[in-house]
Amino acid sequence: ATNSGCKILEQGIYHNLLLQKIQLFEVLGPVQPVVAVAGEDVVLPCYLKPNISAVDLHVEWIRVQIDNPIVHLYRDHEDRNENQVPSYRGRTSLFPEELKKGNTSLKLYDVRSSDDGPYKCFTSLVSVAVGTQPVISNEGYKEGGISLVCESKGWYPQPQVVWMDSEGHSLPAGHTETQRDSMGLFTVRRRVIVQETETNRFTCRVLQQELNEMKETITNIPGELHIFSINKGGGGVVVRWHGGFSQCLLFCLLFVLLDAQF
Incomplete structure (x- = not known):
């Protein structure tokens, strides 16, 4: 073996045990180091207990104690390696058929001496939730106009709240107030002070760009601005x-x- 190969044989590729309870399953790896020879392929074991399917889960392999540590990322049913450590490009893969059996092991091709070090396997649920239709409340005359409040519940991740006029132009509004319930879901609330327009029609739009979800409610307040x-x-x-x-x-x-x- 080459000198670099001997180095890997001596030091090994350390794959730390990660014991992480995620709701009803655990993520397990070997306690002992995994050893490989430079130039060969190696499998870093990682399994779910019980062996439920990981097809719909988020699987992330990282290199410990380095910047930009992503070695391999699986999300939304496909590999997402745009931000992968450059030295691992084209050298990593999961086992697609084995994901159904809870096997989230990583295969590392053409091992190099620079691969030596600790790795971690994270597996988690990717939780998303689409919230309720926005509800608009009229608080009456305040600060020279009518105060409208828009509220929507049950979102994850946290969405944006935008107020718009009848032509779809964004209106300056207050900061978005947020609360989280016992399930970790977001309630968002945002106020706007509106002035008289030709239609007195205003829209509250709540959108979550990551989910590509949007809900909106339109309110008409004819005559209410003349106070x-x-x-x-x-x-x-x-x-x-x-x-x-x-x-x-x-x-x-x-x-x-x-x-x-x-």
Whole structure:
């Protein structure tokens, strides 16, 4: 054997035992180091206990204690090795038929001395959840306009919340408030202050780009942006108009009727 081959024989390729409980199964590997000779192929064992299918799971092999440690990644029923350590390109594979039996072992081709070191096998459920249809609540007049609140529950991962006008343009809104329930699912909530428009129609859109899922709700609030307040004092009645002027005639008529009552 070459010197580099002897080095691997002496030091071995250390595949650490990973004992990780994931809901109803465990991920197991060998306690003793796996030994290989430079230039040969080697299998790094990893199994699920009980031997349930790993076809729908997330399987990740990493190299311990190095930057960008991904050696092999299986997700969404296919290999995703775009961010793999460059030196492993084209030299790793799982056993597709064995995944059904809970075998998540990694085959490493053409072993090199630089491969020497500890590895870990992570297997986990890829949890996703699509939330509820957004619910829009009207909080009334605040800060010079109408305050609308959009809320949606039961998302994972956390989605985005976007407010839009009737033409689909994004509106400036407050920060998105988030909460997580006992199942780890997200409830998202976001407020917006809206001004009078020709239609007074606004849309709340909740989207999760990773899942390619989107839900939206449209609200129409005709007339609700034309708000006034009445203060009665010793000097008479003071009426403050908080909306636009498109309904001025109606407002003036209402003012006359109110003034007559006072």
